[in-house]
Amino acid sequence: MIKYFYILILLFSCTALSAESIEDTISTPGSSSDNNNHHHQYHHYNSHGGYHTDTEVIDSEYLYVATAVRIHELNNWLALFYKTMAIEAFVNYEKQGLISNQGEVITKRLVLKDKVFHKGQLLLISDLIYFMQKNYSAGYIWDKLVNNDVLSKQGFIKDIKNESQTKFSKVDFSGTLNKVLAISLPVKNKTLSKNLKKDLYRLLIYTQKINELTKLKSTDYRSSSPDFFKQITDSFLGNIVGSIFMPDQTIVSSQRVAWTRSIDPYNYFVNFRNGFNYAPYHRHGKGLEVLNGKTELKVFDINFCSSGKKHAAAAKFDLLNTRNDNHPDTSINFTRFSLECEKFEDSDSRPLFLAPSIGAGIVSSHILFDVSFGLTFKDGKKTANAIGYSIGTNFSFYPIQPVSLDFSWTRHEQPDFNKQLSLWQYNKTSLGLSFYTGNFQIQSGYKWYISSDSVFLENYFFGIKTYF
Numbered sequence: 001m002i003k004y005f006y007i008l009i010l011l012f013s014c015t016a017l018s019a020e021s022i023e024d025t026i027s028t029p030g031s032s033s034d035n036n037n038h039h040h041q042y043h044h045y046n047s048h049g050g051y052h053t054d055t056e057v058i059d060s061e062y063l064y065v066a067t068a069v070r071i072h073e074l075n076n077w078l079a080l081f082y083k084t085m086a087i088e089a090f091v092n093y094e095k096q097g098l099i100s101n102q103g104e105v106i107t108k109r110l111v112l113k114d115k116v117f118h119k120g121q122l123l124l125i126s127d128l129i130y131f132m133q134k135n136y137s138a139g140y141i142w143d144k145l146v147n148n149d150v151l152s153k154q155g156f157i158k159d160i161k162n163e164s165q166t167k168f169s170k171v172d173f174s175g176t177l178n179k180v181l182a183i184s185l186p187v188k189n190k191t192l193s194k195n196l197k198k199d200l201y202r203l204l205i206y207t208q209k210i211n212e213l214t215k216l217k218s219t220d221y222r223s224s225s226p227d228f229f230k231q232i233t234d235s236f237l238g239n240i241v242g243s244i245f246m247p248d249q250t251i252v253s254s255q256r257v258a259w260t261r262s263i264d265p266y267n268y269f270v271n272f273r274n275g276f277n278y279a280p281y282h283r284h285g286k287g288l289e290v291l292n293g294k295t296e297l298k299v300f301d302i303n304f305c306s307s308g309k310k311h312a313a314a315a316k317f318d319l320l321n322t323r324n325d326n327h328p329d330t331s332i333n334f335t336r337f338s339l340e341c342e343k344f345e346d347s348d349s350r351p352l353f354l355a356p357s358i359g360a361g362i363v364s365s366h367i368l369f370d371v372s373f374g375l376t377f378k379d380g381k382k383t384a385n386a387i388g389y390s391i392g393t394n395f396s397f398y399p400i401q402p403v404s405l406d407f408s409w410t411r412h413e414q415p416d417f418n419k420q421l422s423l424w425q426y427n428k429t430s431l432g433l434s435f436y437t438g439n440f441q442i443q444s445g446y447k448w449y450i451s452s453d454s455v456f457l458e459n460y461f462f463g464i465k466t467y468f
Contacts, residue, residue: 051219051238051246059214062168062257068155069207071138076259077203078138084187084196084265085136086128090291091269092188099123101271101292104283122283122290125328136186141200150179150204157204168209177201192268199262206259213253219246266328274326276334276363279439279467280398286365287398289332295324303463305447309347310457312449316340331364336372341380344449344457353412354380355390368396376412378424385423388414402436406445426451430461441465 093099098107103123110117112131117123145151159175180201187193221238266272275293277285299318322334336359343352357374371393378386392410413425432445449457
């Protein structure tokens with residue numbers, strides 16, 4: 001009897017729903033996850049009406065799960081350990097008078113395992129991290145954990161007796177914490193060593209921690225009819241059909257809780273910041289950045305391009321400035337002031353362009369990028385028919401010492417906005433390869449000068465930069 005009743009409801013609802021509603025009815029599954037102890041809803045909405053599925057997190061709970069710790073799960077903490085050891089070694093070498101605060105070797109030579117640093121070279125934090133990795137393997141820390149009865153040889157935390165699926169807040173980890181804090185690490189700063197071991201303890205217990213999420217997946221029908229009473233009828237009948245064929249579902253899922261470090265080893269020492277090197281790759285550094293480097297850098301550039309009777313020569317002065325509190329692990333943000341003078345010569349004319357500009361950019365160990373905007377004075381004059389604007393960008397990639405790949409584009413123009421045309425304009429694009437020696441950069445590449453959509457000069461160019 002009930003079976004026939006459901007069939008009658010289904011047939012009646014199919015005739016009651018409007019043709020538009022039936023055509024637009026779509027069952028859309030929805031899923032999501034969230035590790036917060038808050039309720040969230042995720043909607044899949046069809047503005048034309050039809051069936052809509054919502055997934056709502058109705059409960060979230062942290063549980064303990066007895067799991068064997070794997071040695072590779074220590075890698076994130078080991079990266080923090082290696083960096084801590086490297087920074088402390090850097091500070092100790094500086095105190096001993098072996099290096100400057102930028103890492104420049106000031107003794108005759110400095111030997112780290114199989115690598116020799118000669119006087120005048122830079123000792124980088126990355127060099128010291130590599131040295132620490134060679135001296136303290138993952139097995140070194142694993143043996144410490146096993147020998148101090150923190151872990152069994154199979155990787156299980158020894159002091160925890162609770163069963164899996166116990167509420168995480170009810171598990172007593174105090175014995176594990178005390179044993180981890182008793183481990184001896186080769187870190188001389190006692191506060192840093194203690195906090196480093198606390199982070200190791202947190203990593204271990206996070207391997208036993210999951211977030212169990214309970215979600216309610218429900219489907220309801222929404223009418224697209226403009227008629228109010230039709231909306232009520234459609235929704236009522238549609239929801240009856242939906243409850244039969246698409247009943248609410250409770251879904252339980254779990255996910256691991258990610259560990260993140262709680263300390264920054266640089267904060268335990270003073271005078272660590274990122275700055276400009278004297279020049280890219282100077283003293284065997286990386287790119288243009290160096291630890292505790294300069295906050296101001298000046299660059300003078302001259303270059304020349306010629307094709308037949310057409311010639312272009314340019315001279316440029318750049319002043320780069322950055323803050324004195326750049327974190328050692330972040331790129332350098334800088335501002336740039338530039339003044340460029342460019343002279344053209346052919347059989348008909350010899351125009352001169354003077355272009356002051358300001359800009360901003362970033363520098364890291366492998367790239368330099370900036371954008372700039374300024375004015376352009378044709379023939380160096382400040383008369384109304386000679387003043388335009390300039391916009392440009394520069395990009396350099398430092399793949400390996402002592403070379404870089406360079407790209408530059410600049411547009412100079414005096415627009416006539418009323419007539420929607422340019423009184424004069426030219427674009428300059430260059431692709432080049434640079435070699436560095438000391439404070440000098442030797443440039444060569446190809447350059448295009450384009451005016452009114454036609455190339456008026458293109459050829460190889462040569463130039464030189466000096467940093468001071």
